[in-house]
Amino acid sequence: MIPKPFIYRSKPATAAFDLLNPIPYGLFVGTLIFDLIYASNADVLWAKGAAWLVTIGLLFAIIPRLINFGHVWFGPSGGVGGSEKIDFLLNLLGIVFAIANAFIHSRDAYGIVPMNVVLSVLTVFCLSLGQTVLAVHKFGLKGNDRE
Amino acid sequence: MTVNKPIFRGTFAIVLVFSVSACNERASYDSGAQAGSNPPLPAAKSFFAPPMQVPKRVGWQNGAVPKVADGLKIEAIASGLTHPRQVYGLPNGDILVAESSSPEAEPLTSPKQFIAGLVSSRSGKSAKGANRITLVHKRTDNGVWEKHVFIDNLHSPFGMQLIGDTLYVADTDAILKFPYKTGETRITAAGVELADLPDRINHHWTKALLASPDGKKLYVGVGSNSNITENGLDVEYRRANVLEVDTETGASRIYAAGIRNPTGLQWEPKTGKLWAVANERDEIGADLVPDYITSVQDHGFYGWPYSYYGQHVDSRVKPQRPDLVAKALKPDYAIGSHVAPLGMVFYTGINLPTQYRGGAFIGEHGSWDRSPLSGYAVTYVAFDNGRPVGAPKPVVTGFTSADQKMLYGAPVGLAQAQDGALIIADDVGNVVWRVTK
Numbered sequence: 001m002i003p004k005p006f007i008y009r010s011k012p013a014t015a016a017f018d019l020l021n022p023i024p025y026g027l028f029v030g031t032l033i034f035d036l037i038y039a040s041n042a043d044v045l046w047a048k049g050a051a052w053l054v055t056i057g058l059l060f061a062i063i064p065r066l067i068n069f070g071h072v073w074f075g076p077s078g079g080v081g082g083s084e085k086i087d088f089l090l091n092l093l094g095i096v097f098a099i100a101n102a103f104i105h106s107r108d109a110y111g112i113v114p115m116n117v118v119l120s121v122l123t124v125f126c127l128s129l130g131q132t133v134l135a136v137h138k139f140g141l142k143g144n145d146r147e
Numbered sequence: 148m149t150v151n152k153p154i155f156r157g158t159f160a161i162v163l164v165f166s167v168s169a170c171n172e173r174a175s176y177d178s179g180a181q182a183g184s185n186p187p188l189p190a191a192k193s194f195f196a197p198p199m200q201v202p203k204r205v206g207w208q209n210g211a212v213p214k215v216a217d218g219l220k221i222e223a224i225a226s227g228l229t230h231p232r233q234v235y236g237l238p239n240g241d242i243l244v245a246e247s248s249s250p251e252a253e254p255l256t257s258p259k260q261f262i263a264g265l266v267s268s269r270s271g272k273s274a275k276g277a278n279r280i281t282l283v284h285k286r287t288d289n290g291v292w293e294k295h296v297f298i299d300n301l302h303s304p305f306g307m308q309l310i311g312d313t314l315y316v317a318d319t320d321a322i323l324k325f326p327y328k329t330g331e332t333r334i335t336a337a338g339v340e341l342a343d344l345p346d347r348i349n350h351h352w353t354k355a356l357l358a359s360p361d362g363k364k365l366y367v368g369v370g371s372n373s374n375i376t377e378n379g380l381d382v383e384y385r386r387a388n389v390l391e392v393d394t395e396t397g398a399s400r401i402y403a404a405g406i407r408n409p410t411g412l413q414w415e416p417k418t419g420k421l422w423a424v425a426n427e428r429d430e431i432g433a434d435l436v437p438d439y440i441t442s443v444q445d446h447g448f449y450g451w452p453y454s455y456y457g458q459h460v461d462s463r464v465k466p467q468r469p470d471l472v473a474k475a476l477k478p479d480y481a482i483g484s485h486v487a488p489l490g491m492v493f494y495t496g497i498n499l500p501t502q503y504r505g506g507a508f509i510g511e512h513g514s515w516d517r518s519p520l521s522g523y524a525v526t527y528v529a530f531d532n533g534r535p536v537g538a539p540k541p542v543v544t545g546f547t548s549a550d551q552k553m554l555y556g557a558p559v560g561l562a563q564a565q566d567g568a569l570i571i572a573d574d575v576g577n578v579v580w581r582v583t584k
Contacts (some may be wrong), residue, residue: 042465
């Protein structure tokens with residue numbers, strides 16, 4: 001089966017999504033790095049940094065996730081592929097892990113370890129897997145063979 | 148879409164698990180059940196979010212007053228104050244009132260700090276103080292209590308001690324000396340610094356003060372710079388301890404360490420030993436860790452941050468210090484979890500009924516990290532031969548509404564007036580109360 005190309009209805013929404021969507025991903029990767037460092041050296045600077053990264057990441061995730069929600073579940077009939085639905089659900093799961101992680105970071109000092117690392121890994125894994133599913137979908141699209 | 152069902156189910160299950168674990172547990176013990184020399188200590192818990200229950204400040208309305216135990220009377224001797232935090236009885240019967248609050252020097256370093264600050268500010272406990280000491284004087288002609296601004300432009304003052312004709316005031320960053328003449332209602336002379344005090348961050352900002360009977364030393368209660376080292380161990384240098392300061396030179400040393408937030412420093416009248424009241428750590432359970440009163444031994448180490456009640460290790464602290472845990476002393480007497488004691492006075496007067504003589508009154512500012520609320524009362528612990536006996540008895544209560552949603556006032560510092568009355572600072576009601584028989 002040859003996958004269909006993705007269809008987008010709104011240029012501003014698509015632009016806003018493409019601009020904002022990478023920001024939480026980067027911040028969550030930063031959270032993971034800081035959490036790993038804190039687990040290893042117990043210097044509270046890293047724990048506090050991680051708490052800000054995951055919190056700000058969640059704030060930046062609100063708009064692109066809402067846009068994606070509208071696109072995937074209320075888009076034109078037949079215009080959304082299964083890979084986009086999988087990506088949406090993986091992102092949803094990742095955001096749930098990130099919200100849980102933000103709460104875990106409200107604990108004091110080393111009380112956040114090891115749950116901070118576990119949740120950071122799960123968050124980044126879900127978002128990475130969603131992105132990978134979309135990337136794989138692009139292969140085999142009509143027109144890609146021109147490149 | 149069958150491929151997505153496991154993801155759906157997984158997401159739902161995770162949300163459910165976290166929702167359930169986010170529910171705040173309720174306390175299993177009341178304060179009395181966790182009082183004494185061997186309080187039951189349940190296992191430590193960790194939470195999804197810090198459990199918080201904060202009543203909303205409404206103040207004392209329509210002349211309402213706290214309730215007192217049978218045989219006692221209570222009256223307001225000063226109201227309309229700006230966050231009265233500590234009181235001190237002068238030999239001529241005048242009362243000094245430190246109107247004070249945190250210097251607000253703690254930087255915002257975590258999202259939790261921001262949100263918890265918003266929630267806890269409901270209670271009015273962290274309202275801004277006037278940074279001054281007010282003198283409350285009873286007129287001899289008509290018996291009316293009047294207020295005078297006694298010392299102005301202080302920096303989060305708390306401890307006050309008179310030695311001879313010198314009044315020592317513990318600002319959050321230094322001990323200041325002022326000349327005092329009996330009967331005067333205003334000191335205009337600038338304070339002279341005797342000794343600087345640890346003043347970085349000032350998470351716990353109050354500096355309690357007690358003079359030795361010979362006037363040669365001052366003992367200073369210095370609280371920790373965190374709940375449990377979440378601001379790093381380096382900012383805990385000379386914190387969570389009782390300092391001994393030489394009144395001649397200002398030189399100081401750590402007298403005792405490992406007490407998270409020691410205030411209410413007092414000499415136990417029978418034995419002459421130094422005692423303190425302490426706020427223990429939060430966020431490991433509604434029934435952990437009981438606050439306490441204890442004798443304070445020279446060179447003693449009382450556990451914070453590494454352990455509590457002797458050798459109960461707190462896993463939130465890294466690196467751990469088994470060597471310090473091994474020598475941690477167990478406090479003498481628990482008074483219940485999260486009651487937040489910030490004042491204590493051993494009663495040596497004769498104004499109050501006999502059952503209140505020789506023991507300690509404790510000002511319990513009240514909990515935020517617990518359901519149901521605890522504290523919000525002045526309690527009395529009887530002493531026999533220099534040791535606390537029996538359970539604490541509530542003496543002054545009624546600071547919260549019955550449904551625990553409204554806060555009328557909160558007792559903080561205590562003092563014994565020259566005439567033997569018990570004086571209570573109430574920094575939520577902005578009142579100073581006087582309890583007599």
